[in-house]
Amino acid sequence: EMKEILEYKLFEIGEYSLSVYSIVLAGLVYLLTRGIVALFGKLFGRMASRRNIDEGRQHSFRLLFEYLIWTISIITILTLLGIKLTLVLASSAALLVGLGLGLQQGFSDMLSGIILLFEGTIEKGDIIEVDGVVGRIEEIHLRTTKFRNRDDQVMIIPNHKFVNDNVINWSHDDFVARFGVPIGVSYNSDLQQVKQILLNCAHSNPHVVTDMTGKIPSVRLDNFGDSSVDFTLLFYSSNMFRIETTKSDLRFAIWEAFRQHGVEIPFPQRDLHLKTGQWSLSPS
Template sequence: METVRDILIQIKQFLEVPLVKLGSAPVTLWTIIQLVVLVGLLFYLSGKLRGWIVDQFLTRTRMELGARQATGSIIRYTIIAIGFIIILQTAGIDLTTLNVLAGAVGIGVGFGLQNIVNNLVCGILILFERPIKVGDRIVVGNVEGDVVHIGGRSTTVVTNDNITIIVPNSKFITENVVNWSHNERKVRFRIPVSVAYESDVQQVERLLLDVAAANPDVLEKPAPGVRLMEFGDNGLNFELRVWSTTLIHRRGLLTSNLNYAVYRAFVEHGIEIPFPRRDVRILREARQAEPFDGNGSS
């Protein structure tokens, strides 16, 4: 027992050796261990609290998932900020002595951490303004996919290929963002179709509307429409306009299904799909050659 007690006393003395001084308060190795453990617990418990708020508490309200995620994130960041100040005071660190450190950090932020702070501020703006939310279908730059998580520094987007892309939050503030489901998940699709000039335009319109009505992903209201857009070089250019809520994340699939159905309908009813044609006329002018007299004249 004496040996164990001596070892504990030595460990305690080692941990209480002052490393640096902040004002009148010494910072020991034990203080640093306390800070690390308490900050780790703060992040862990705040994350658990955020999950409980989003998945259980706010599910009793009519808030949608994106609003619940934003509310949970804001509450978590507030708790972390307040908790960090309390932890510093609990560890015996006088916050007034950190003014110089804060000034140094400010200089570092101005030079080396500018992008990180920019993304953090943009993340807060996204959470408050909510131009995007979890579950939205978005396009920003060359990235298209579903928003699955909005963090303080970045937003996670999953593409149709099941590839996760981490997008800095500043992209959503400084660049144009296409949000396919910002107001509601109802989007109009435009399917261009060309037919030969000899085609019956009323029959073409009827066939296109029949194709749209037979597709289960096309909404009945608003009703599909057909427009004769222009008289093209090779044929009549129509446009089939349909509305959908189920395939806004797979627009290529809906377009492909409708194109397949349109092609089958046109083949069955003898509607010709035009292709570029050019008439080439070769004009030959018969010329009778005069004899050459050897003096350079004819």
């Protein structure tokens, strides 16, 4: 009786027929796939923790595995349901050509997504700058990437932007990066005193790295400008996502320190020289 139920054909069109048995097998493959994906996620998470694999790379490997397993699963399910992919593709060749032209950008984004996941140049949690906008990568999908900028706005960016355009990854090779705060002082200032004040301000900021070899704050004299002697306070920080806040805190500290020590921040000025002499008006 059970055999008859399983072999019962729900409908039949020409040479194609769909039985209860085919649907049951397809359902089992679907459930098995979900189980494999969930089990892999747990096992891979434990292994990654033991081997200190960073979260971004974990996410990339997990996503690639899921895409691969689900692709195999879908092909298997379609085969169990009696759907011949070769016939479907052959009969809809013209439609696929049209879709291919229309979805060319979409395919480019998907290919770019695969490249990103394999290369690992951009990973979940990275601080990047694209088109002048700085933000944190929250999720990388096959076609798009979820990106949150400093204004806490979520941007959905097509993956081809990260492959074809120039992108700065502030956190790819190291967890700290170098930044600068430019400042100009009066020509009457003691330059060594100015240098020491700037260094003191940097060392007193909790977001400035001060204890790493080769990555301590420094002061660079950039130029003798028209109205000021121009310096840049160079420093390293791990607070890359909120670095503008750190720069603002440094500017406040510099302003207060300059005020206390009588260091002047000049504004642009020009000297006007008037020549005295005889003016004569000729009759017209």
